[in-house]
Amino acid sequence: MIRLNKYMSEAGVCSRREADRLIEAGKVTVDGVKATVGMQIEEGQKVCLNGKAVQKDKKDKLILLAVNKPRGVVCSEKSQGGDVNIIDFLHYPKRITYVGRLDKDSEGLLLMTNEGELVNRILRARYGHEKEYLVTVDKPIDSEFVRKMSAGVKILDTVTRPCEVEKTGKTSFRIILTQGLNRQIRRMCEALGYQVQTLKRVRMLNITLDGLKTGEYREVTAAERQKLEDILNGKKND
Numbered sequence: 001m002i003r004l005n006k007y008m009s010e011a012g013v014c015s016r017r018e019a020d021r022l023i024e025a026g027k028v029t030v031d032g033v034k035a036t037v038g039m040q041i042e043e044g045q046k047v048c049l050n051g052k053a054v055q056k057d058k059k060d061k062l063i064l065l066a067v068n069k070p071r072g073v074v075c076s077e078k079s080q081g082g083d084v085n086i087i088d089f090l091h092y093p094k095r096i097t098y099v100g101r102l103d104k105d106s107e108g109l110l111l112m113t114n115e116g117e118l119v120n121r122i123l124r125a126r127y128g129h130e131k132e133y134l135v136t137v138d139k140p141i142d143s144e145f146v147r148k149m150s151a152g153v154k155i156l157d158t159v160t161r162p163c164e165v166e167k168t169g170k171t172s173f174r175i176i177l178t179q180g181l182n183r184q185i186r187r188m189c190e191a192l193g194y195q196v197q198t199l200k201r202v203r204m205l206n207i208t209l210d211g212l213k214t215g216e217y218r219e220v221t222a223a224e225r226q227k228l229e230d231i232l233n234g235k236k237n238d
Helices: 004-010 016-024 086-090 116-123 143-151 184-191 222-232
Strands: 028-030 047-049 052-054 064-069 097-099 107-113 131-137 164-167 172-177 196-204 217-219
Touching (some): 016 116, 097 116, 107 116, 143 164
Antiparallel strands (some): 064 217
């Protein structure tokens, strides 16, 4: 027996959390019957998402891509009206999903994989995995802005974790986050009286955007993947 959300995650469809949302929305069936959150399934049962079979194939090559997402592309696995979603944009021949969202107006590094469990391991906020961004705002920033952003800003009924912030220009800065609240950087800036003009993610853990033009993607190298596994397993970097 295996939990349905874990089965879907291991099949590379989505994360466990997203699987639960899809199940709750009535989009998942097991042997033709609408699934329920928390249910378990046995080997041989037929799982479908939106009428299409979800199958785990142990022989599938493990896929991990670094993608340079353009502005205007939506992180979603379904149609978004007139917007292009990341799945349709890439047209990748295998079923893959994204690791953490970038909003429509943001650009930069997006990891995509067919390993649902890898998605879960990377996104577990309690481990404080780093994500690095380059940001420009609508007016000059000063040392007080850097100090307040670094110390934590009250948004969404919480205070953001302390983070690294470095001024890189008159209206630009670099920020390294270890959490992923919804539109976090934009909300932090708004709370301090600034509006984000551009936002680009350039690194997730040890994977960087280096060498990727906007709209391009590449396979993560074996060395990068090994270092990523070391980080996720709690091993210290050399």
